[in-house]
Amino acid sequence: MSHTPRTRTVLSCSLLVVALCVGGTACGETDDHPLSAKPYDAARQIVFSGPSGNQKADPDKPLEVTSKGGEGRITDVTATDAVGRYVAGELSADGTRWHTTVPLAAAAHYTLRVSAEDKEGAPGNKVITFDTGTPKEKNTLEVGFGPDEGTYGVGQPVIAELSEPVKDKASRRIVERGLKVESKPVVEGSWYWVDDQTLHYRPKEYWPADAKVTARSNLKGIKIADRLWGDETKPLNLTIGDRIVAVTDAAAHVMTVYRNGEEINEIPVTTGKPGYETRNGVKVILGKEYFVRMRGTSIGIASGSSDSYDLPVYWATRVTWSGEYVHAAPWSVGSQGAANVSHGCTGMSTGNAAWFFETVKEGDLVQVINSNGEDMDAFGNGYGDWNLDWGDWEEGSSILGKPSERRPPAAQIARLRPQV
Incomplete structure (x- = not known):
């Protein structure tokens, strides 16, 4: 008995719905725009500023799509070229006007998809295609x-x-x-x-x-x-490839080589002597040369002076454009691991230099620490890109960068720690 009133309520609602649906208008529909129907063709509502027929649009000129007054409004516009690049645009708050905000590409095919609605809120759409021309002078x-x-x-x-x-x-x-x-x-x-x-x-x-x-x-x-x-x-x-990082401690006269974070070799070395100290900082390996003839005149040492040299050098791995290498230095084996006697390069025994040459590749890293030398330039003498921290690097972007004073290189280097 307790369920009887509820049953009557359900039946009454059912009869009410049937009555409404029979009364001339289908449920959920209007005479003009049934909700189940496809969006109407909004061609009569939309005005396009671009070319017609076989004409081509001037890529220098902005495009505009407008809705005729009182006919409804534009709800969305997407514009893409044949390779899928989107064109940025702006739709007015009242939905009466959309226009491009960036130049179009030259000699490209474009598709505009315009979504609209009429005064009653029914959805409509219009697809417009056109080509752009090529500027005469470019x-x-x-x-x-x-x-x-x-x-x-x-x-x-x-x-x-x-x-x-x-x-x-x-x-x-x-x-x-x-x-x-x-x-x-x-x-x-x-x-x-x-x-x-x-x-x-x-x-x-x-x-x-x-x-x-x-x-x-x-x-x-x-x-x-x-x-x-x-x-x-x-x-x-x-x-x-693998993560190869060689850390040269100029004060301890040793290079430690890591592969994917694991130490794989420790090599006694000599670096630049006073007046020719090896540059501090992170350097990217630029190339490898089995044989190089090194002359003091190439770094400004006068021929015939006490510091002058002219040597055949083997197993040479280049780290700067100005001539800094990691290479075999059999003449300084007695100083390797104990003193710095080179003109700026990192010298090691022939066997160790051959091993290093065969282990590393372009793009691997050599980081020099605890040298009294100058700091590695970020640009201009090889790839010193990693001597800028990320905040400084972002400032070099035209999109991310913000105008500010750059920190001096010494401060940048001081913040660096060996990353193996």
Whole structure:
């Protein structure tokens, strides 16, 4: 008996629903726009400022989509080119106008998808396609990625060389947004503008061992500056090998070599003597040369002076463009592990130099500590990128950077500790 009133209530509601549905209007629908229907064609509601027929849009001019007064409003617009690049735009608060906020690419095919609603709130859509033309007067910006494809150490930066200088801040932001570096596993990283035509990319920490790194450009057809447009660029693929870090303690006269955090060798060495002290800091291995003829004149020592030298050198691993190497120095074996007698290079026995030469690769790291020498330059004499901490590195980005005084190199080096 206690359930009877509830049963009557349910039946009454059911009859009420049936009555409403029978009364001329289907449940959940209106005569004009059934909810189950597809969005209506909003062509009569939408006005497009772009070309019609076979005409091509001027990539220099912004595009605009508007809704006719009193016909409803625009709710969303997406614009993409044939390779999937999105075009940034802005929709007015009242939904009557959308316009592009960045230049279009030249010689590209675009698709605009416009979503709208009429005065009753029913959804509509419109798809618009068009092509852009090529500016009559233009220069192209080519990008060359480096190094060559291959396997490198965890300290190797990605280099982007531009064919034209880019000085304007807004143009730099366009370039930087178009240059993409991706890695597996994913790591945090950023570009740094070394000068108007050179950018370096490095992660916050060293690359993970065995990572796969790809650099590519999305600048093709993109306007960068007045009469300057991006050109097609060949992508770059790199493989990162084991994490090899060699830490040279100039005061203790010893180099300790680590692979993936494990010590694999300890080598007695000699570094730069007074007046020729080896540079402190982190250096990226630039290359390996089995034989090099080293002359004092190459570093400013006059021929015939007491410091002059002219020597055949074997198993030479280069760490700066100015001629600092890790190499075999059989003439100084008696001082290795005990005193610093070189002109700035790190010398070791022939056997140890051959082992080091065969163990390391480009992109591996040599870090010198406890030397009385100058600090390694961040740029200009090899790849000293790692001598900037992450905050300083971000300031070199046109997107992330904030104007501030840079800390002096000595302060940067003082904060560094061996990372093995």
